[in-house]
Amino acid sequence: MSRYQFPVEAAQIALFVRAAGGADVDISDPALAAPPTFVQSGGQFDPEWPFRLRPGQPWLGSGREPTGDPAAGDGSILHAEQHFEYFRPVRPGMVLTVTTEPGETWVKRSRSGGELRFAELRTEYRDGEGRLVVAARAVSVTPVPTAASKEEQ
């Protein structure tokens, strides 16, 4: 389980809207609200988030030497589904408390005969008074080839 504080800032909302292809927003507008998937950028503040550089720690991306190895499973976990429920608007100045917990797991057979392993993550974003602001459910999928399906490939 991960738990952290996510300070919502107007500038980050503006940059998020730009990245999503939107026009520039007025960051001084008191009615400014975050776009529907903005809370995903709370990963910036998640101490356990694996996909950013940390000083002095190895990084899986390339530098002087190329990296990336399918045999090591690089790039094999895919985001299969994402769901949000909205209870209150996310606005600049809020400090959200974020808690993430694992949910259900299940397995399906892939067309190649291997396994598709699905895993849920459930995340809640609460305001300073403990009120639920956004609830999120993510589903990831990891393909796991069986020995037989590997031979076919």
Add this chain to the structure above:
Amino acid sequence: MNKGDRFERVLTADLTRTQIVQYAGVSGDYNPVHTDEVFAVHAGFPSVFAHGMLTMAMTAQALTDWLGGDHLTRYGVRFKKQVWPGDRLSVTAEVEDVRTDDSGQQLAEVTVTTRNGAGEEVLAGYVTARLGPQTGARP
């Protein structure tokens, strides 16, 4: 807004690697399959590919222009195919139902599909949006 109302928009005519990097920067998701072409190719992909969440954010950007920014109560999607640099993306949304909840608030149930330039679905999902005057916690 009524049942059967439709909305269509081109999200991008040519998705750039720079937009993928821009999304990585703001979201904090620097997974090298999205940001590092060398890594992505060595890992067996033809190139870097977009975060599913970028496609979901671009789709939401268009939907909130149509439905209103603060009006969504639910938004969920399945990522059906990867999105690559150079892809053309367009969204189609349709009001499947308009209903009234216990508080008297009208809600639109909307299906959402985002397709690439070949017409393949890359994202399929739903939105529920409040219609008319807002009630409850929302302004």
